Amino acid sequence: MDSHAHARYERMPFFLWGYTALLLVAGLLLGPLSQLPAGLSKIILTETALITDYVLVAGPGPALVNAALVTAISILILHFARVPYNGITMVVIGLMSGFSLFGKNFLNIWPILLGAWLYAKSRHEPFSKYAPTGLMATALSPVVSYFVLDNGWGTLPTGILAGMIIGFILPALSAYTYKVQNGMNLYNVGFACGLVAFLVVPLISSLGATPTTQYRWATGCTLPFTVLLVVLCAVLILSGLLLCGQRPAAVLSTYRRLLRTSGRAPSDYLRMFGPAPTLVNAGINGLIGLALILAIGGDLNGPTVGGILTIMGFSAFGKHPANMFPVMFGVLLGSVVMHWSLADSAVQLACLFCTTLAPISGYFGWPYGVLAGFIHASVVLYTGSPVAGMNLYNNGFSGGLVAIVLYAIIIAVIRHRRPEIQDEDYFDIVTHDEPATPRTAYQVTEKKE
Template sequence: MRYGKIYYGALGLAAVLLLIGLVMDGPLAIWTGLGKIVTTENALITDYIQLAGPGAAFANAAIVVLITAALYRLSGDPLNGSSLVGLGLMAGFSLFGKNFLNIWPILLGTWLYARSRKEPFAKYISVSLLATALAPMVSYIALDNGFGNLFSGIVVGIVIGFIMPPLCAYTFRIQNGMNLYNVGFACGLLAMLFVPVMTALGADPTLNYHWAEGYNVLFGGLLGAACVGFVLAGLFLCHRPPWAAWAGYRRLLKTSGRAPSDYLRMFGMGPVLINMGINGLIGLAFLLLLGGDLNGPTLGGLFTIMGFSAFGKHAGNIIPVMAGVTAGGFFFQGGMESGSLQLAVLFCTAMAPIAGYFGWQYGVLAGFLHSVVVLSTGSPVAGMNLYNNGFSAGLIAIVLYPTIIAIARHRKAVIQEEDYFDTFEHDEPQLPAPKHGELSEEREGS
C-alpha cells in the first residue's frame, strides 16, 4: 500500500498512549479503571480521565487505536486521508464515550450490511468506525437493569451499524459537503428516533457531566511537543526537500476543504503532517487562551482536528469558525467557562468548508450560530450521540448553504462527481454523471 506506514504510525500512537497511562497510574489502577469504564453508561459528557483516572483512559484509547488499525488492515482498506480521520476520532473519543467493548455491536452491524450487499467491508469501514458515535446507546441499554440487558444492547448496536451506511450516503448529499462531520449528523438523526422510542418503553437516559481539571500543564506540554514533532516530520522526514513540503502546505491552504477533500492523496504526507501539527497548535492555543481545560473530551476535540487535517481542515478555514464560536460564547453566555462551549470551539471546525468556500465572514457566522445551537441539540438525544457538534453543524450547514447562495453569493457548490481516487477507495457517495442533454448542477446554479 502507498500509505502503509500509517499502520506503523497507529502502532506508535497506541504505544505512546499506553506508556502515558502506565506512567500516570500503575497497572492495578489501570485494570480497575478499565472495569469502571466498560460498566458505565458513557453518555455525554463522561470524561474517562475524571471517571476512572488518566491511566485507564489512555489505556482504553490505546486498545481502541489497535482495534482500529487491525480493522483497517484485515478489511483490506486502501489507506487514505479518511483513514487518518478514523484513527484520530477513535483515539480521541476513546477518552470520553467509546470503549473497547461498546463499539463492537455497531461494527458488526455494518459488517453484516456489507455482507448483505455482497460488497467488501473495506467500502464501509470508515462509516462503521465513525458510527460508533452511538456507542453510549449500546452501553446504556446493555447496563441499565431497569430497562434493557446485554442481549438487547447488542441487538440495538447491530441495527445501528446496519442502518448507518445508507443513511450517511443520503445525509452527505443534503449537506453539500459543507459539514465534515457527516456521520455525526446522521447519528444525530438516528438518535432522535431511537431515544424517544426508548423513553416510551420506560428508559430514562440522562445527560452526564464528568469533567477533569488540573492537567493543562502536563497535557499541554505533551500535545504541544507532539504537534511540533509533526511539523518537523513533515518538513524533514518525508523524502522530499523541506521547501517542497512547505510549498505543498501553502497550496493546501488555498483549498476550500469541502468534502470530499483527501489532502493525503492531493498533497502527500509531508504537507499533511505539517497541517496536522499547525492545526493542533491552533486548537491548543484557542483552548488555553480562553481558559479552557485539557482533559478527555477536549483532547478528543484536538485529536479530531488533527485527524481531519488530512481531510478538509486547515488554518485558513478553521480559525474563522472558531472565532465565531468564541464571539458567540461571550455574547450569549458571557464567557467560555462551560465545558460544552469549550468542546464547541474545537468541534465547530466541522463547518470549516463554509469558511473555505464562501469566505471567512460566513465561517464566523456559522460559528456564532453554532455556539447556541449546539447547547440545545444534546438534550433531545440524552447525550447518546457523541458527535453532538456534528449534528448541530449539519443543521446549520443545511440552513446556511441555500441562504448564502440565494441571497449573498449566488454561487452553488457542486458535490464532486469524481474524487481524487477511485470509487472502491471512496468512503462517501458519488453522484451519477449527468445524462446527455442535461445541464450539470454547476451550470444550473450559475
C-alpha cells in the same frame, strides 16, 4: 493500483502504530500499573452518555490506555478489511482515539461494528467499503452501554442487538445525509447519528427507559495533557518535514497550496498533496486547538483532548488554519453577546468541534465562517438534551443543521452575482494517488448566452 502508487503510503502503518504506542506509554506513565485493571473496569462499567470524561471516571492513565486499545482495534479492522490508506484513515483514527477518552471503550464499540459488517454481507460487498463508516458510527456506543448497564431496564442481549441495528442502518443513512449537507459539514456521520438518536431515545423512553445526559468533567490535568499534545504535534510536524522523503522547502511550498483549498468535502489531503504536508497540517492544527483551550482558560481533559485529536484527524480531510480560524472566532464572538460563557464545558467543546463547519469559511469566505461559528455555538447547547447525550458527535449533528440552513441561504444570495457554482468539482471523489492541483475557494463558470 501498482506498487509505485502504494509507495507513498507504505510508511503510514508506522505512523499509526507509533501514535498508538505514544498513547499507551503516556497512559502507563500517568497511572500506576496497579490501578490500571480497576480503572479499565470502571470505564467499561460506566454509562457513557455525554459528557462522560474517562479521565474523571478512572484517571488519565486508564483513559489513555483505553484510547490506545480502541485505536489499535481500529487499525486492525482497517487492515484486515483491506481499507486503502487515504485521508479517511486519519479521520477514523483521530475520531476513535479522541472519543475513546470520553464515551467509546474497547467493548461498547463491537456491536455497532458487527452491524456494519452484516450490512456489507447483506449487500454482497466487501467490508472495506463500510468499515470506516462502521467505526465512525460508534458515536452511538452510549446506546449500547445504556442498554447493557442501566439497572432494571436494559440487558446484554438487547444492548448487542441495538448496536447491531445501529451499525446496520448507518452506512445507508450517512450516504444520504452526505448529499443533503453539500459538503459543508465535515462530521457527516455525526449528523446521521444524531438523526438515529432522535428516533432511538423517544422509542426507548416510551418503553420505560429514562436516559439522561451526564456531566463528568475532569479538571487539574492540564499540564500532563499539554506536554503530551506538544510532543505529538512536534513529532507530526518534524515527521512531515524530515521523514517523508521530500525537502522541507518543498513540503512547505505544498502546504501553502493546501491552505488555499476550501476544505469542502470530499477534500482528501493525503491523496491530493501527499503525506508530508498533511502531517505538518495535523501538527499545526493540533497546536492551534491546544492554544485556544489554554487561551480561554479551559480545561485539558478527556473531552477537550478528544476534540483536539479530532481536529488533527480531519487535518487530512478538509481542515486547515485558514478555514478554521473564522469559525473559531465566531464562537469567541458569540461569548461576548450570548448568555453563556467560554468557561462552560459545552462551549469549550464547541470552540474545537465548530471546525466541522470550516468548509463554509473556505468556500464562501471568512465572514460566512464567522457567522457559522456564531450560530453553531448556541445551537449545539440545545441539541444534546433531546437525545439524552446518546450521540457522542453532538457537534456533528448541530453542524449539519447549521450547514443545511446556511448553504441554502448563502447560495440564494451568491447566485445573484455568481451565476453557477460547479458542485461536481467538489463531489467527484479523488481516486488517483498523485497529488492533485488544489481547487480554489470558488469554482464558477459564467452561463453562456
